[in-house]
Amino acid sequence: MGSTEPPVVLSVVIPTLDEASCITACLERLVGQDAIDEIVVVDNGSTDGTREIVADLAIRHPKIELLEEPDPGVAHARNTGFDKSRGDYIGRIDADTLVGPDWGATVRAHLDAHPDTMAVTGISTYHDSPIGFFLAAVIGGQERLGLIKHQPVGNVHGANMAIRRSAWQQVQDATTTRRDLHEDLDLALCLTKAKLRIDQLPPLRAEISARRRKTPPSVWWKYQLRGLQTIANQGYDVVPFHRAVITGAWLMHTSQWPIYRVWDFDRKRFSLRPGRPRVSPVGD
Template sequence: MNNMAATVLSVVIPALNEATSIERTLDRLVVQDAIDEIIVVDNGSEDGTQKIVLDYAAAHPQVALIEEPQRGIPAARNAGFDKARGDFLARTDADTLVGPDWGEVIRHTLTEHPEIAAVTGITTYHDSPVGFFLKIGYYLQDRRGKLGGQVGNMHGPNMAIRRSAWETVRADTTMRPDVAEDLDLALCLTKRGLRIEQLTDMRAETSARRRRTSPRDWWRFQLTGLRTITDQGYQVRPFHRAVIVGAWLTHTVQWPIYRFWDFDRRRFTLRPGRARVSAVGEHT
């Protein structure tokens, strides 16, 4: 327990135009005693995100705001990780609601298991009309013993890494905005022989608003995964292609539902909503 108390857990949140969601995200984090520091990295917001975070930080000294002018999650993430003082560096998104014991699960795992370099968790949706399908899918995988254990990827809104591991791979990671930054980081860890563990009790709920992306743009987004794999020197295999095709098909089937879903009012509407998805590699 003393060892756990001696460590510092920092959480980094890249943010771009997240005025409508950032406060709820911070509310979930500041009440967790296991979290010592929360750094919001503003990536060029024009909607009042900065003011909201600064006002929030005035009442919560563990929250800080920094700016990163270079657009893209890789640049924002790196700026936050470099600024953070934590022995453990967690990351989530500005539209994500972490579980009430999220910080404790991260801290306990990385403290008690020095062989683990990074952790990632189970992420579902908090604003989806059909999000229960994802929860059912995870439940069935868990029943079959397919969740948890060593993995080769991480999910950006729900992950953490040791500072020592980050310092080992930082120079290997790409700053290009047209790659999947979480997969890129995971591949860098794997190449160095550093272990990533999936934790079934590390829970978070993110926004499903990306599901409004058109099938054509979603396909382009899926291709960033293949680009990330090749850029890190790995060979793209049929399995990788099958995964992105499956992900694209799943998205395409759901897309008509989300077109008529009002994320603010949490109800269906007769007017199709406008997608809130930016260029690949940027925030959404």
């Protein structure tokens, strides 16, 4: 009798674009987790050696697969990864995300135990921020007060989430690939419109990069406005609450920006010449 391959339960999709500086650390957090069966890296036109790094890692770690998506935009890369991955559950993180050691097991255990949950999203802190301990302390305090808990939510964080393949297939045609909109918020709105449950999982931990905090406030405001456009694009009314949320987020960003402006993310220290890491795009 011929041998059969074990089923692929959890795939993790990682869209990439010029992530040579961080993709190795991201993948090293994933390959050792037995609960993760497949890691699909979708390169979206890198010119900095990202593809070569991933290809080399894939030789040593067969669960890594490298794909290429020529159409620009994270939504195109995400869609290619979602469609070509084989898992019943599809994780989604960014190339600068460092997941916790039980990340995969947490996704699988929750979706196995809660068949009505169609997607999950977790709690993220920073791994390269000079003031990241403030965010960690705030999250810890909110958890102790019961403000962060396992509960249904209306959004997903693209750097720390997972979705059932069946749910993705149900909403895929309703999602947008417009580069001027937020693809993770758009996906969450499509799930909500289809009455598919999203759960927030406090144990689903990941650390992300704070490098986008270097974005000038004027550019960040335009980026925040894309959230309102994403909501309107899915047919929802933009209400004062939505405007209050993005205004609060912008004020928080603006208050921190002077600190990040002189922070060198490569050397993890303050510098008068800190370099120019990636900032958040405002779309085309």
